[in-house]
Amino acid sequence: MKTPTTDRDPSPLSEAGASTAAQARFQRLHKILRDRICLLDYAPGHHLGEEDLAQEFGTSRTPIRRVLGWLESEGLIERRHGVGTIVTDVDLRSLDQxxxxxxxxxxxMGRLAPMRCxxxxxxxxxxHLTRCSKLRQQREPTxxxxxxxxxxxxxxxxxxNAPLREITERLYFQTSRIWLKSVPAxxxxxxxxxxxxxIFDVIEALRVGDHGAVGDICRAHISMSFNRMTLLRHAQAGGASLGATATA
Amino acid sequence: MKTPTTDRDPSPLSEAGASTAAQARFQRLHKILRDRICLLDYAPGHHLGEEDLAQEFGTSRTPIRRVLGWLESEGLIERRHGVGTIVTDVDLRSLDQxxxxxxxxxxxMGRLAPMRCxxxxxxxxxxHLTRCSKLRQQREPTxxxxxxxxxxxxxxxxxxNAPLREITERLYFQTSRIWLKSVPAxxxxxxxxxxxxxIFDVIEALRVGDHGAVGDICRAHISMSFNRMTLLRHAQAGGASLGATATA
DNA sequence: GACAAGTTAAATGTACACAACATATCGAAA
DNA sequence: TTTCGATATGTTGTGTACATTTAACTTGTC
Incomplete structure (x- = not known):
């Protein structure tokens, strides 16, 4: 109950689920650290000490290093010899791309192959829809x-489409935390x-079986969401240049 | 001169070029092993021993393991505890996807952002065009x-578009060797x-500055190339079922 | 007081020994 | 002859000590 580990998902990372104990631990640690990064528990620039993590999870540095290597290949962290391991940030140009x-x-999403629903x-x-409804009253960013x-x-x-699925997940994990940084404002x-x-529209489209519409709905929301964020950033930059109230 | 290592390319893997000696060695080994896999020097199913590689490159297993971890995240190899590390194969369903x-x-390719040419x-x-012309007489598959x-x-x-570039490269390295297996036949x-x-058409399009056409040309050639390969596979399968001359 | 060189601390990278695991081999009993 | 099991071997995973690198601090001099 504490860590569901989503064993219903046959291919969260690359292929079949963990068979050996070592791979199971690897995937567990990977998911934990990835979530911490993507949920801003570790904000961009945060320092990740291998020794600290090893102590927290009761292992040596070796398995930790393997997980960090994977996170590095996903572009979530950056390691520099003699300096440390830090969570990467994404500049606006890259974010736009x-x-x-x-x-x-x-x-x-739904055009290359039908959704597996x-x-x-x-x-x-x-x-998720229920949780979202409740959230409208709570209003907790986390x-x-x-x-x-x-x-x-x-x-x-x-x-x-399996490769499209992996790529979509990858890009989401790379950028969601940057969008998340803007949410409080x-x-x-x-x-x-x-x-x-x-959520409502996606469920409706899936229920009707119009898989192409699912992609269009998501596209529209991604576009509008990004526009709102960009608008906010410009407003902040403008206000800063005028009133000099920003942190910079 | 022995290993060009393409220092003109600012972002072959993920970000800036190698700064420290360790990262330089890592990228060198990564490129060497990746090329060996993608050029069928290590065919699918080939066994990669960590100890052997360590001896060949004059290091311990540790740096080798880091490179193998990266190759694993790229889907080129698969490691199993107690068994070994083998080059992955791609079945036809995945290949089609x-x-x-x-x-x-x-x-x-050329529509999201202009080509950097x-x-x-x-x-x-x-x-490359010159090399291709010479190759028409040599006819060496390698x-x-x-x-x-x-x-x-x-x-x-x-x-x-940087992320599109990385993804395109990634998918190419994942599947080129499978296509390459069919070339001899x-x-x-x-x-x-x-x-x-x-090559000729791409150069022409780039010279004119029609970057969108570059993508269309590549799309057409990818499509036709895959069709030829599929046709060949079906012919082989049909011949095998009729004459029973296949290896299976 | 400012600047520069040396020193110290902390982090990741490396090497090696050992543990865990899977498979192949060999042999004995039914 | 077949089948089951113990054993031998080879592979990757782990733990740990040490090397290398970087940045910050200290200290001495101009």
Missing amino acids: VYRLRLELASL SDADLALLQT EFARLNMDFCVALFSMIG MDLEEEISHFERQ | VYRLRLELASL SDADLALLQT EFARLNMDFCVALFSMIG MDLEEEISHFERQ
Whole structure:
């Protein structure tokens, strides 16, 4: 119950689920650290000490180093000899490129191959919708972040084209935390409202069996979400240049 | 001179070029092993012993293990505790999925962002065209494989959208060796002829500045190449079921 | 007071010995 | 002859001590 580890998902990382104990531990640690990074528990620039992590998880540095190597290959952290391991940040130019690509990939989601959507999957998305409704009253950014991640992971896991699925997940994990950084400064209620509508529309499209529409819905929401974030950033930059109230 | 290591390419793997000696060695080993896998020097199923590699490159197993971990994250090898490390194979279903995705990504090549094409890049592609012309008389599959890889790497490095560039390279390295396995059974002269036309057309499009056309040309050639390979496979399968001359 | 060289501390990279694991081999009993 | 099992062998995973590198601190001099 503490760590579900999602054993219903046959291919979260690359291929079949963990067979040996070592691979199981590897995937567990990988997911834990990845979530900490993507949920801003480890913000960009945060220092990750191998020794500290080894002590926390009761192992030596060796398995930790393997996990860190994987996270490095995914572009989430950066290691420098003699300096340390830090969570990477993404500049606005790169972020813009990633989002433009994500728009195109979203269109392909249900078109290259039909979505793999069982009744259990639909039920899971329904729970996300319920969680989102409750969240409209709580308004906790942390819970919003986790719900967003849970929903996206669940949705992406339904993508029929395997390489597209992996790439979509990869790009999401690379950029979600950057978007998340802007959430506190945004109108949280509005964001939650938009997100709730996205979940609702996606469920509707899946229920009807219009898999192409799922991609279009996601594309539209990704686009609008990115636009709101960009607008916010420009407003902040403008306000800073005028009133000099920013931290910089 | 022995190992060019392409220091003109600012971002072959993930980010900036190797700064420390350790990272330089890592990238060198990574490129060497990746090329061996993708050029079928290590065919699918081939066993890669950590101890052997360590001895060959004059290091301990530790740096080797780091490189193997990276190759594993790229889907080129598979490691199993107590068994060994083997080069992965790709079944036809997965191969079909990858090619369908590559078609779509090719269309985006010059559309998401303009190609980064300098005069030096054009000159490099010209040398590829020259090499291809010479190859029409030599007809060496190995050289054809290397030329194909050199051209694709050079072309992909011009993709303006960084994440699309990385993904395109990644998918190419994942599947090129599978296509390469079928080359010996194909009409090599025809393949070389097609490839030469592709290079010529790409150069022409780049010279005119029609970056969108570059993607369309590549898409067309990828599509036709995959069709020829599929046709060949079906012919082999049909012949095997009729005459029982196959290895199976 | 400012600057520069040496020193110290902390981090990742490396090497090696050992543990855990899977498979092949050999042999004895039914 | 067949089958089951113990054993031998080879492979990757882990733990640990040490080397290498970087940045910050200290200290001495101009």
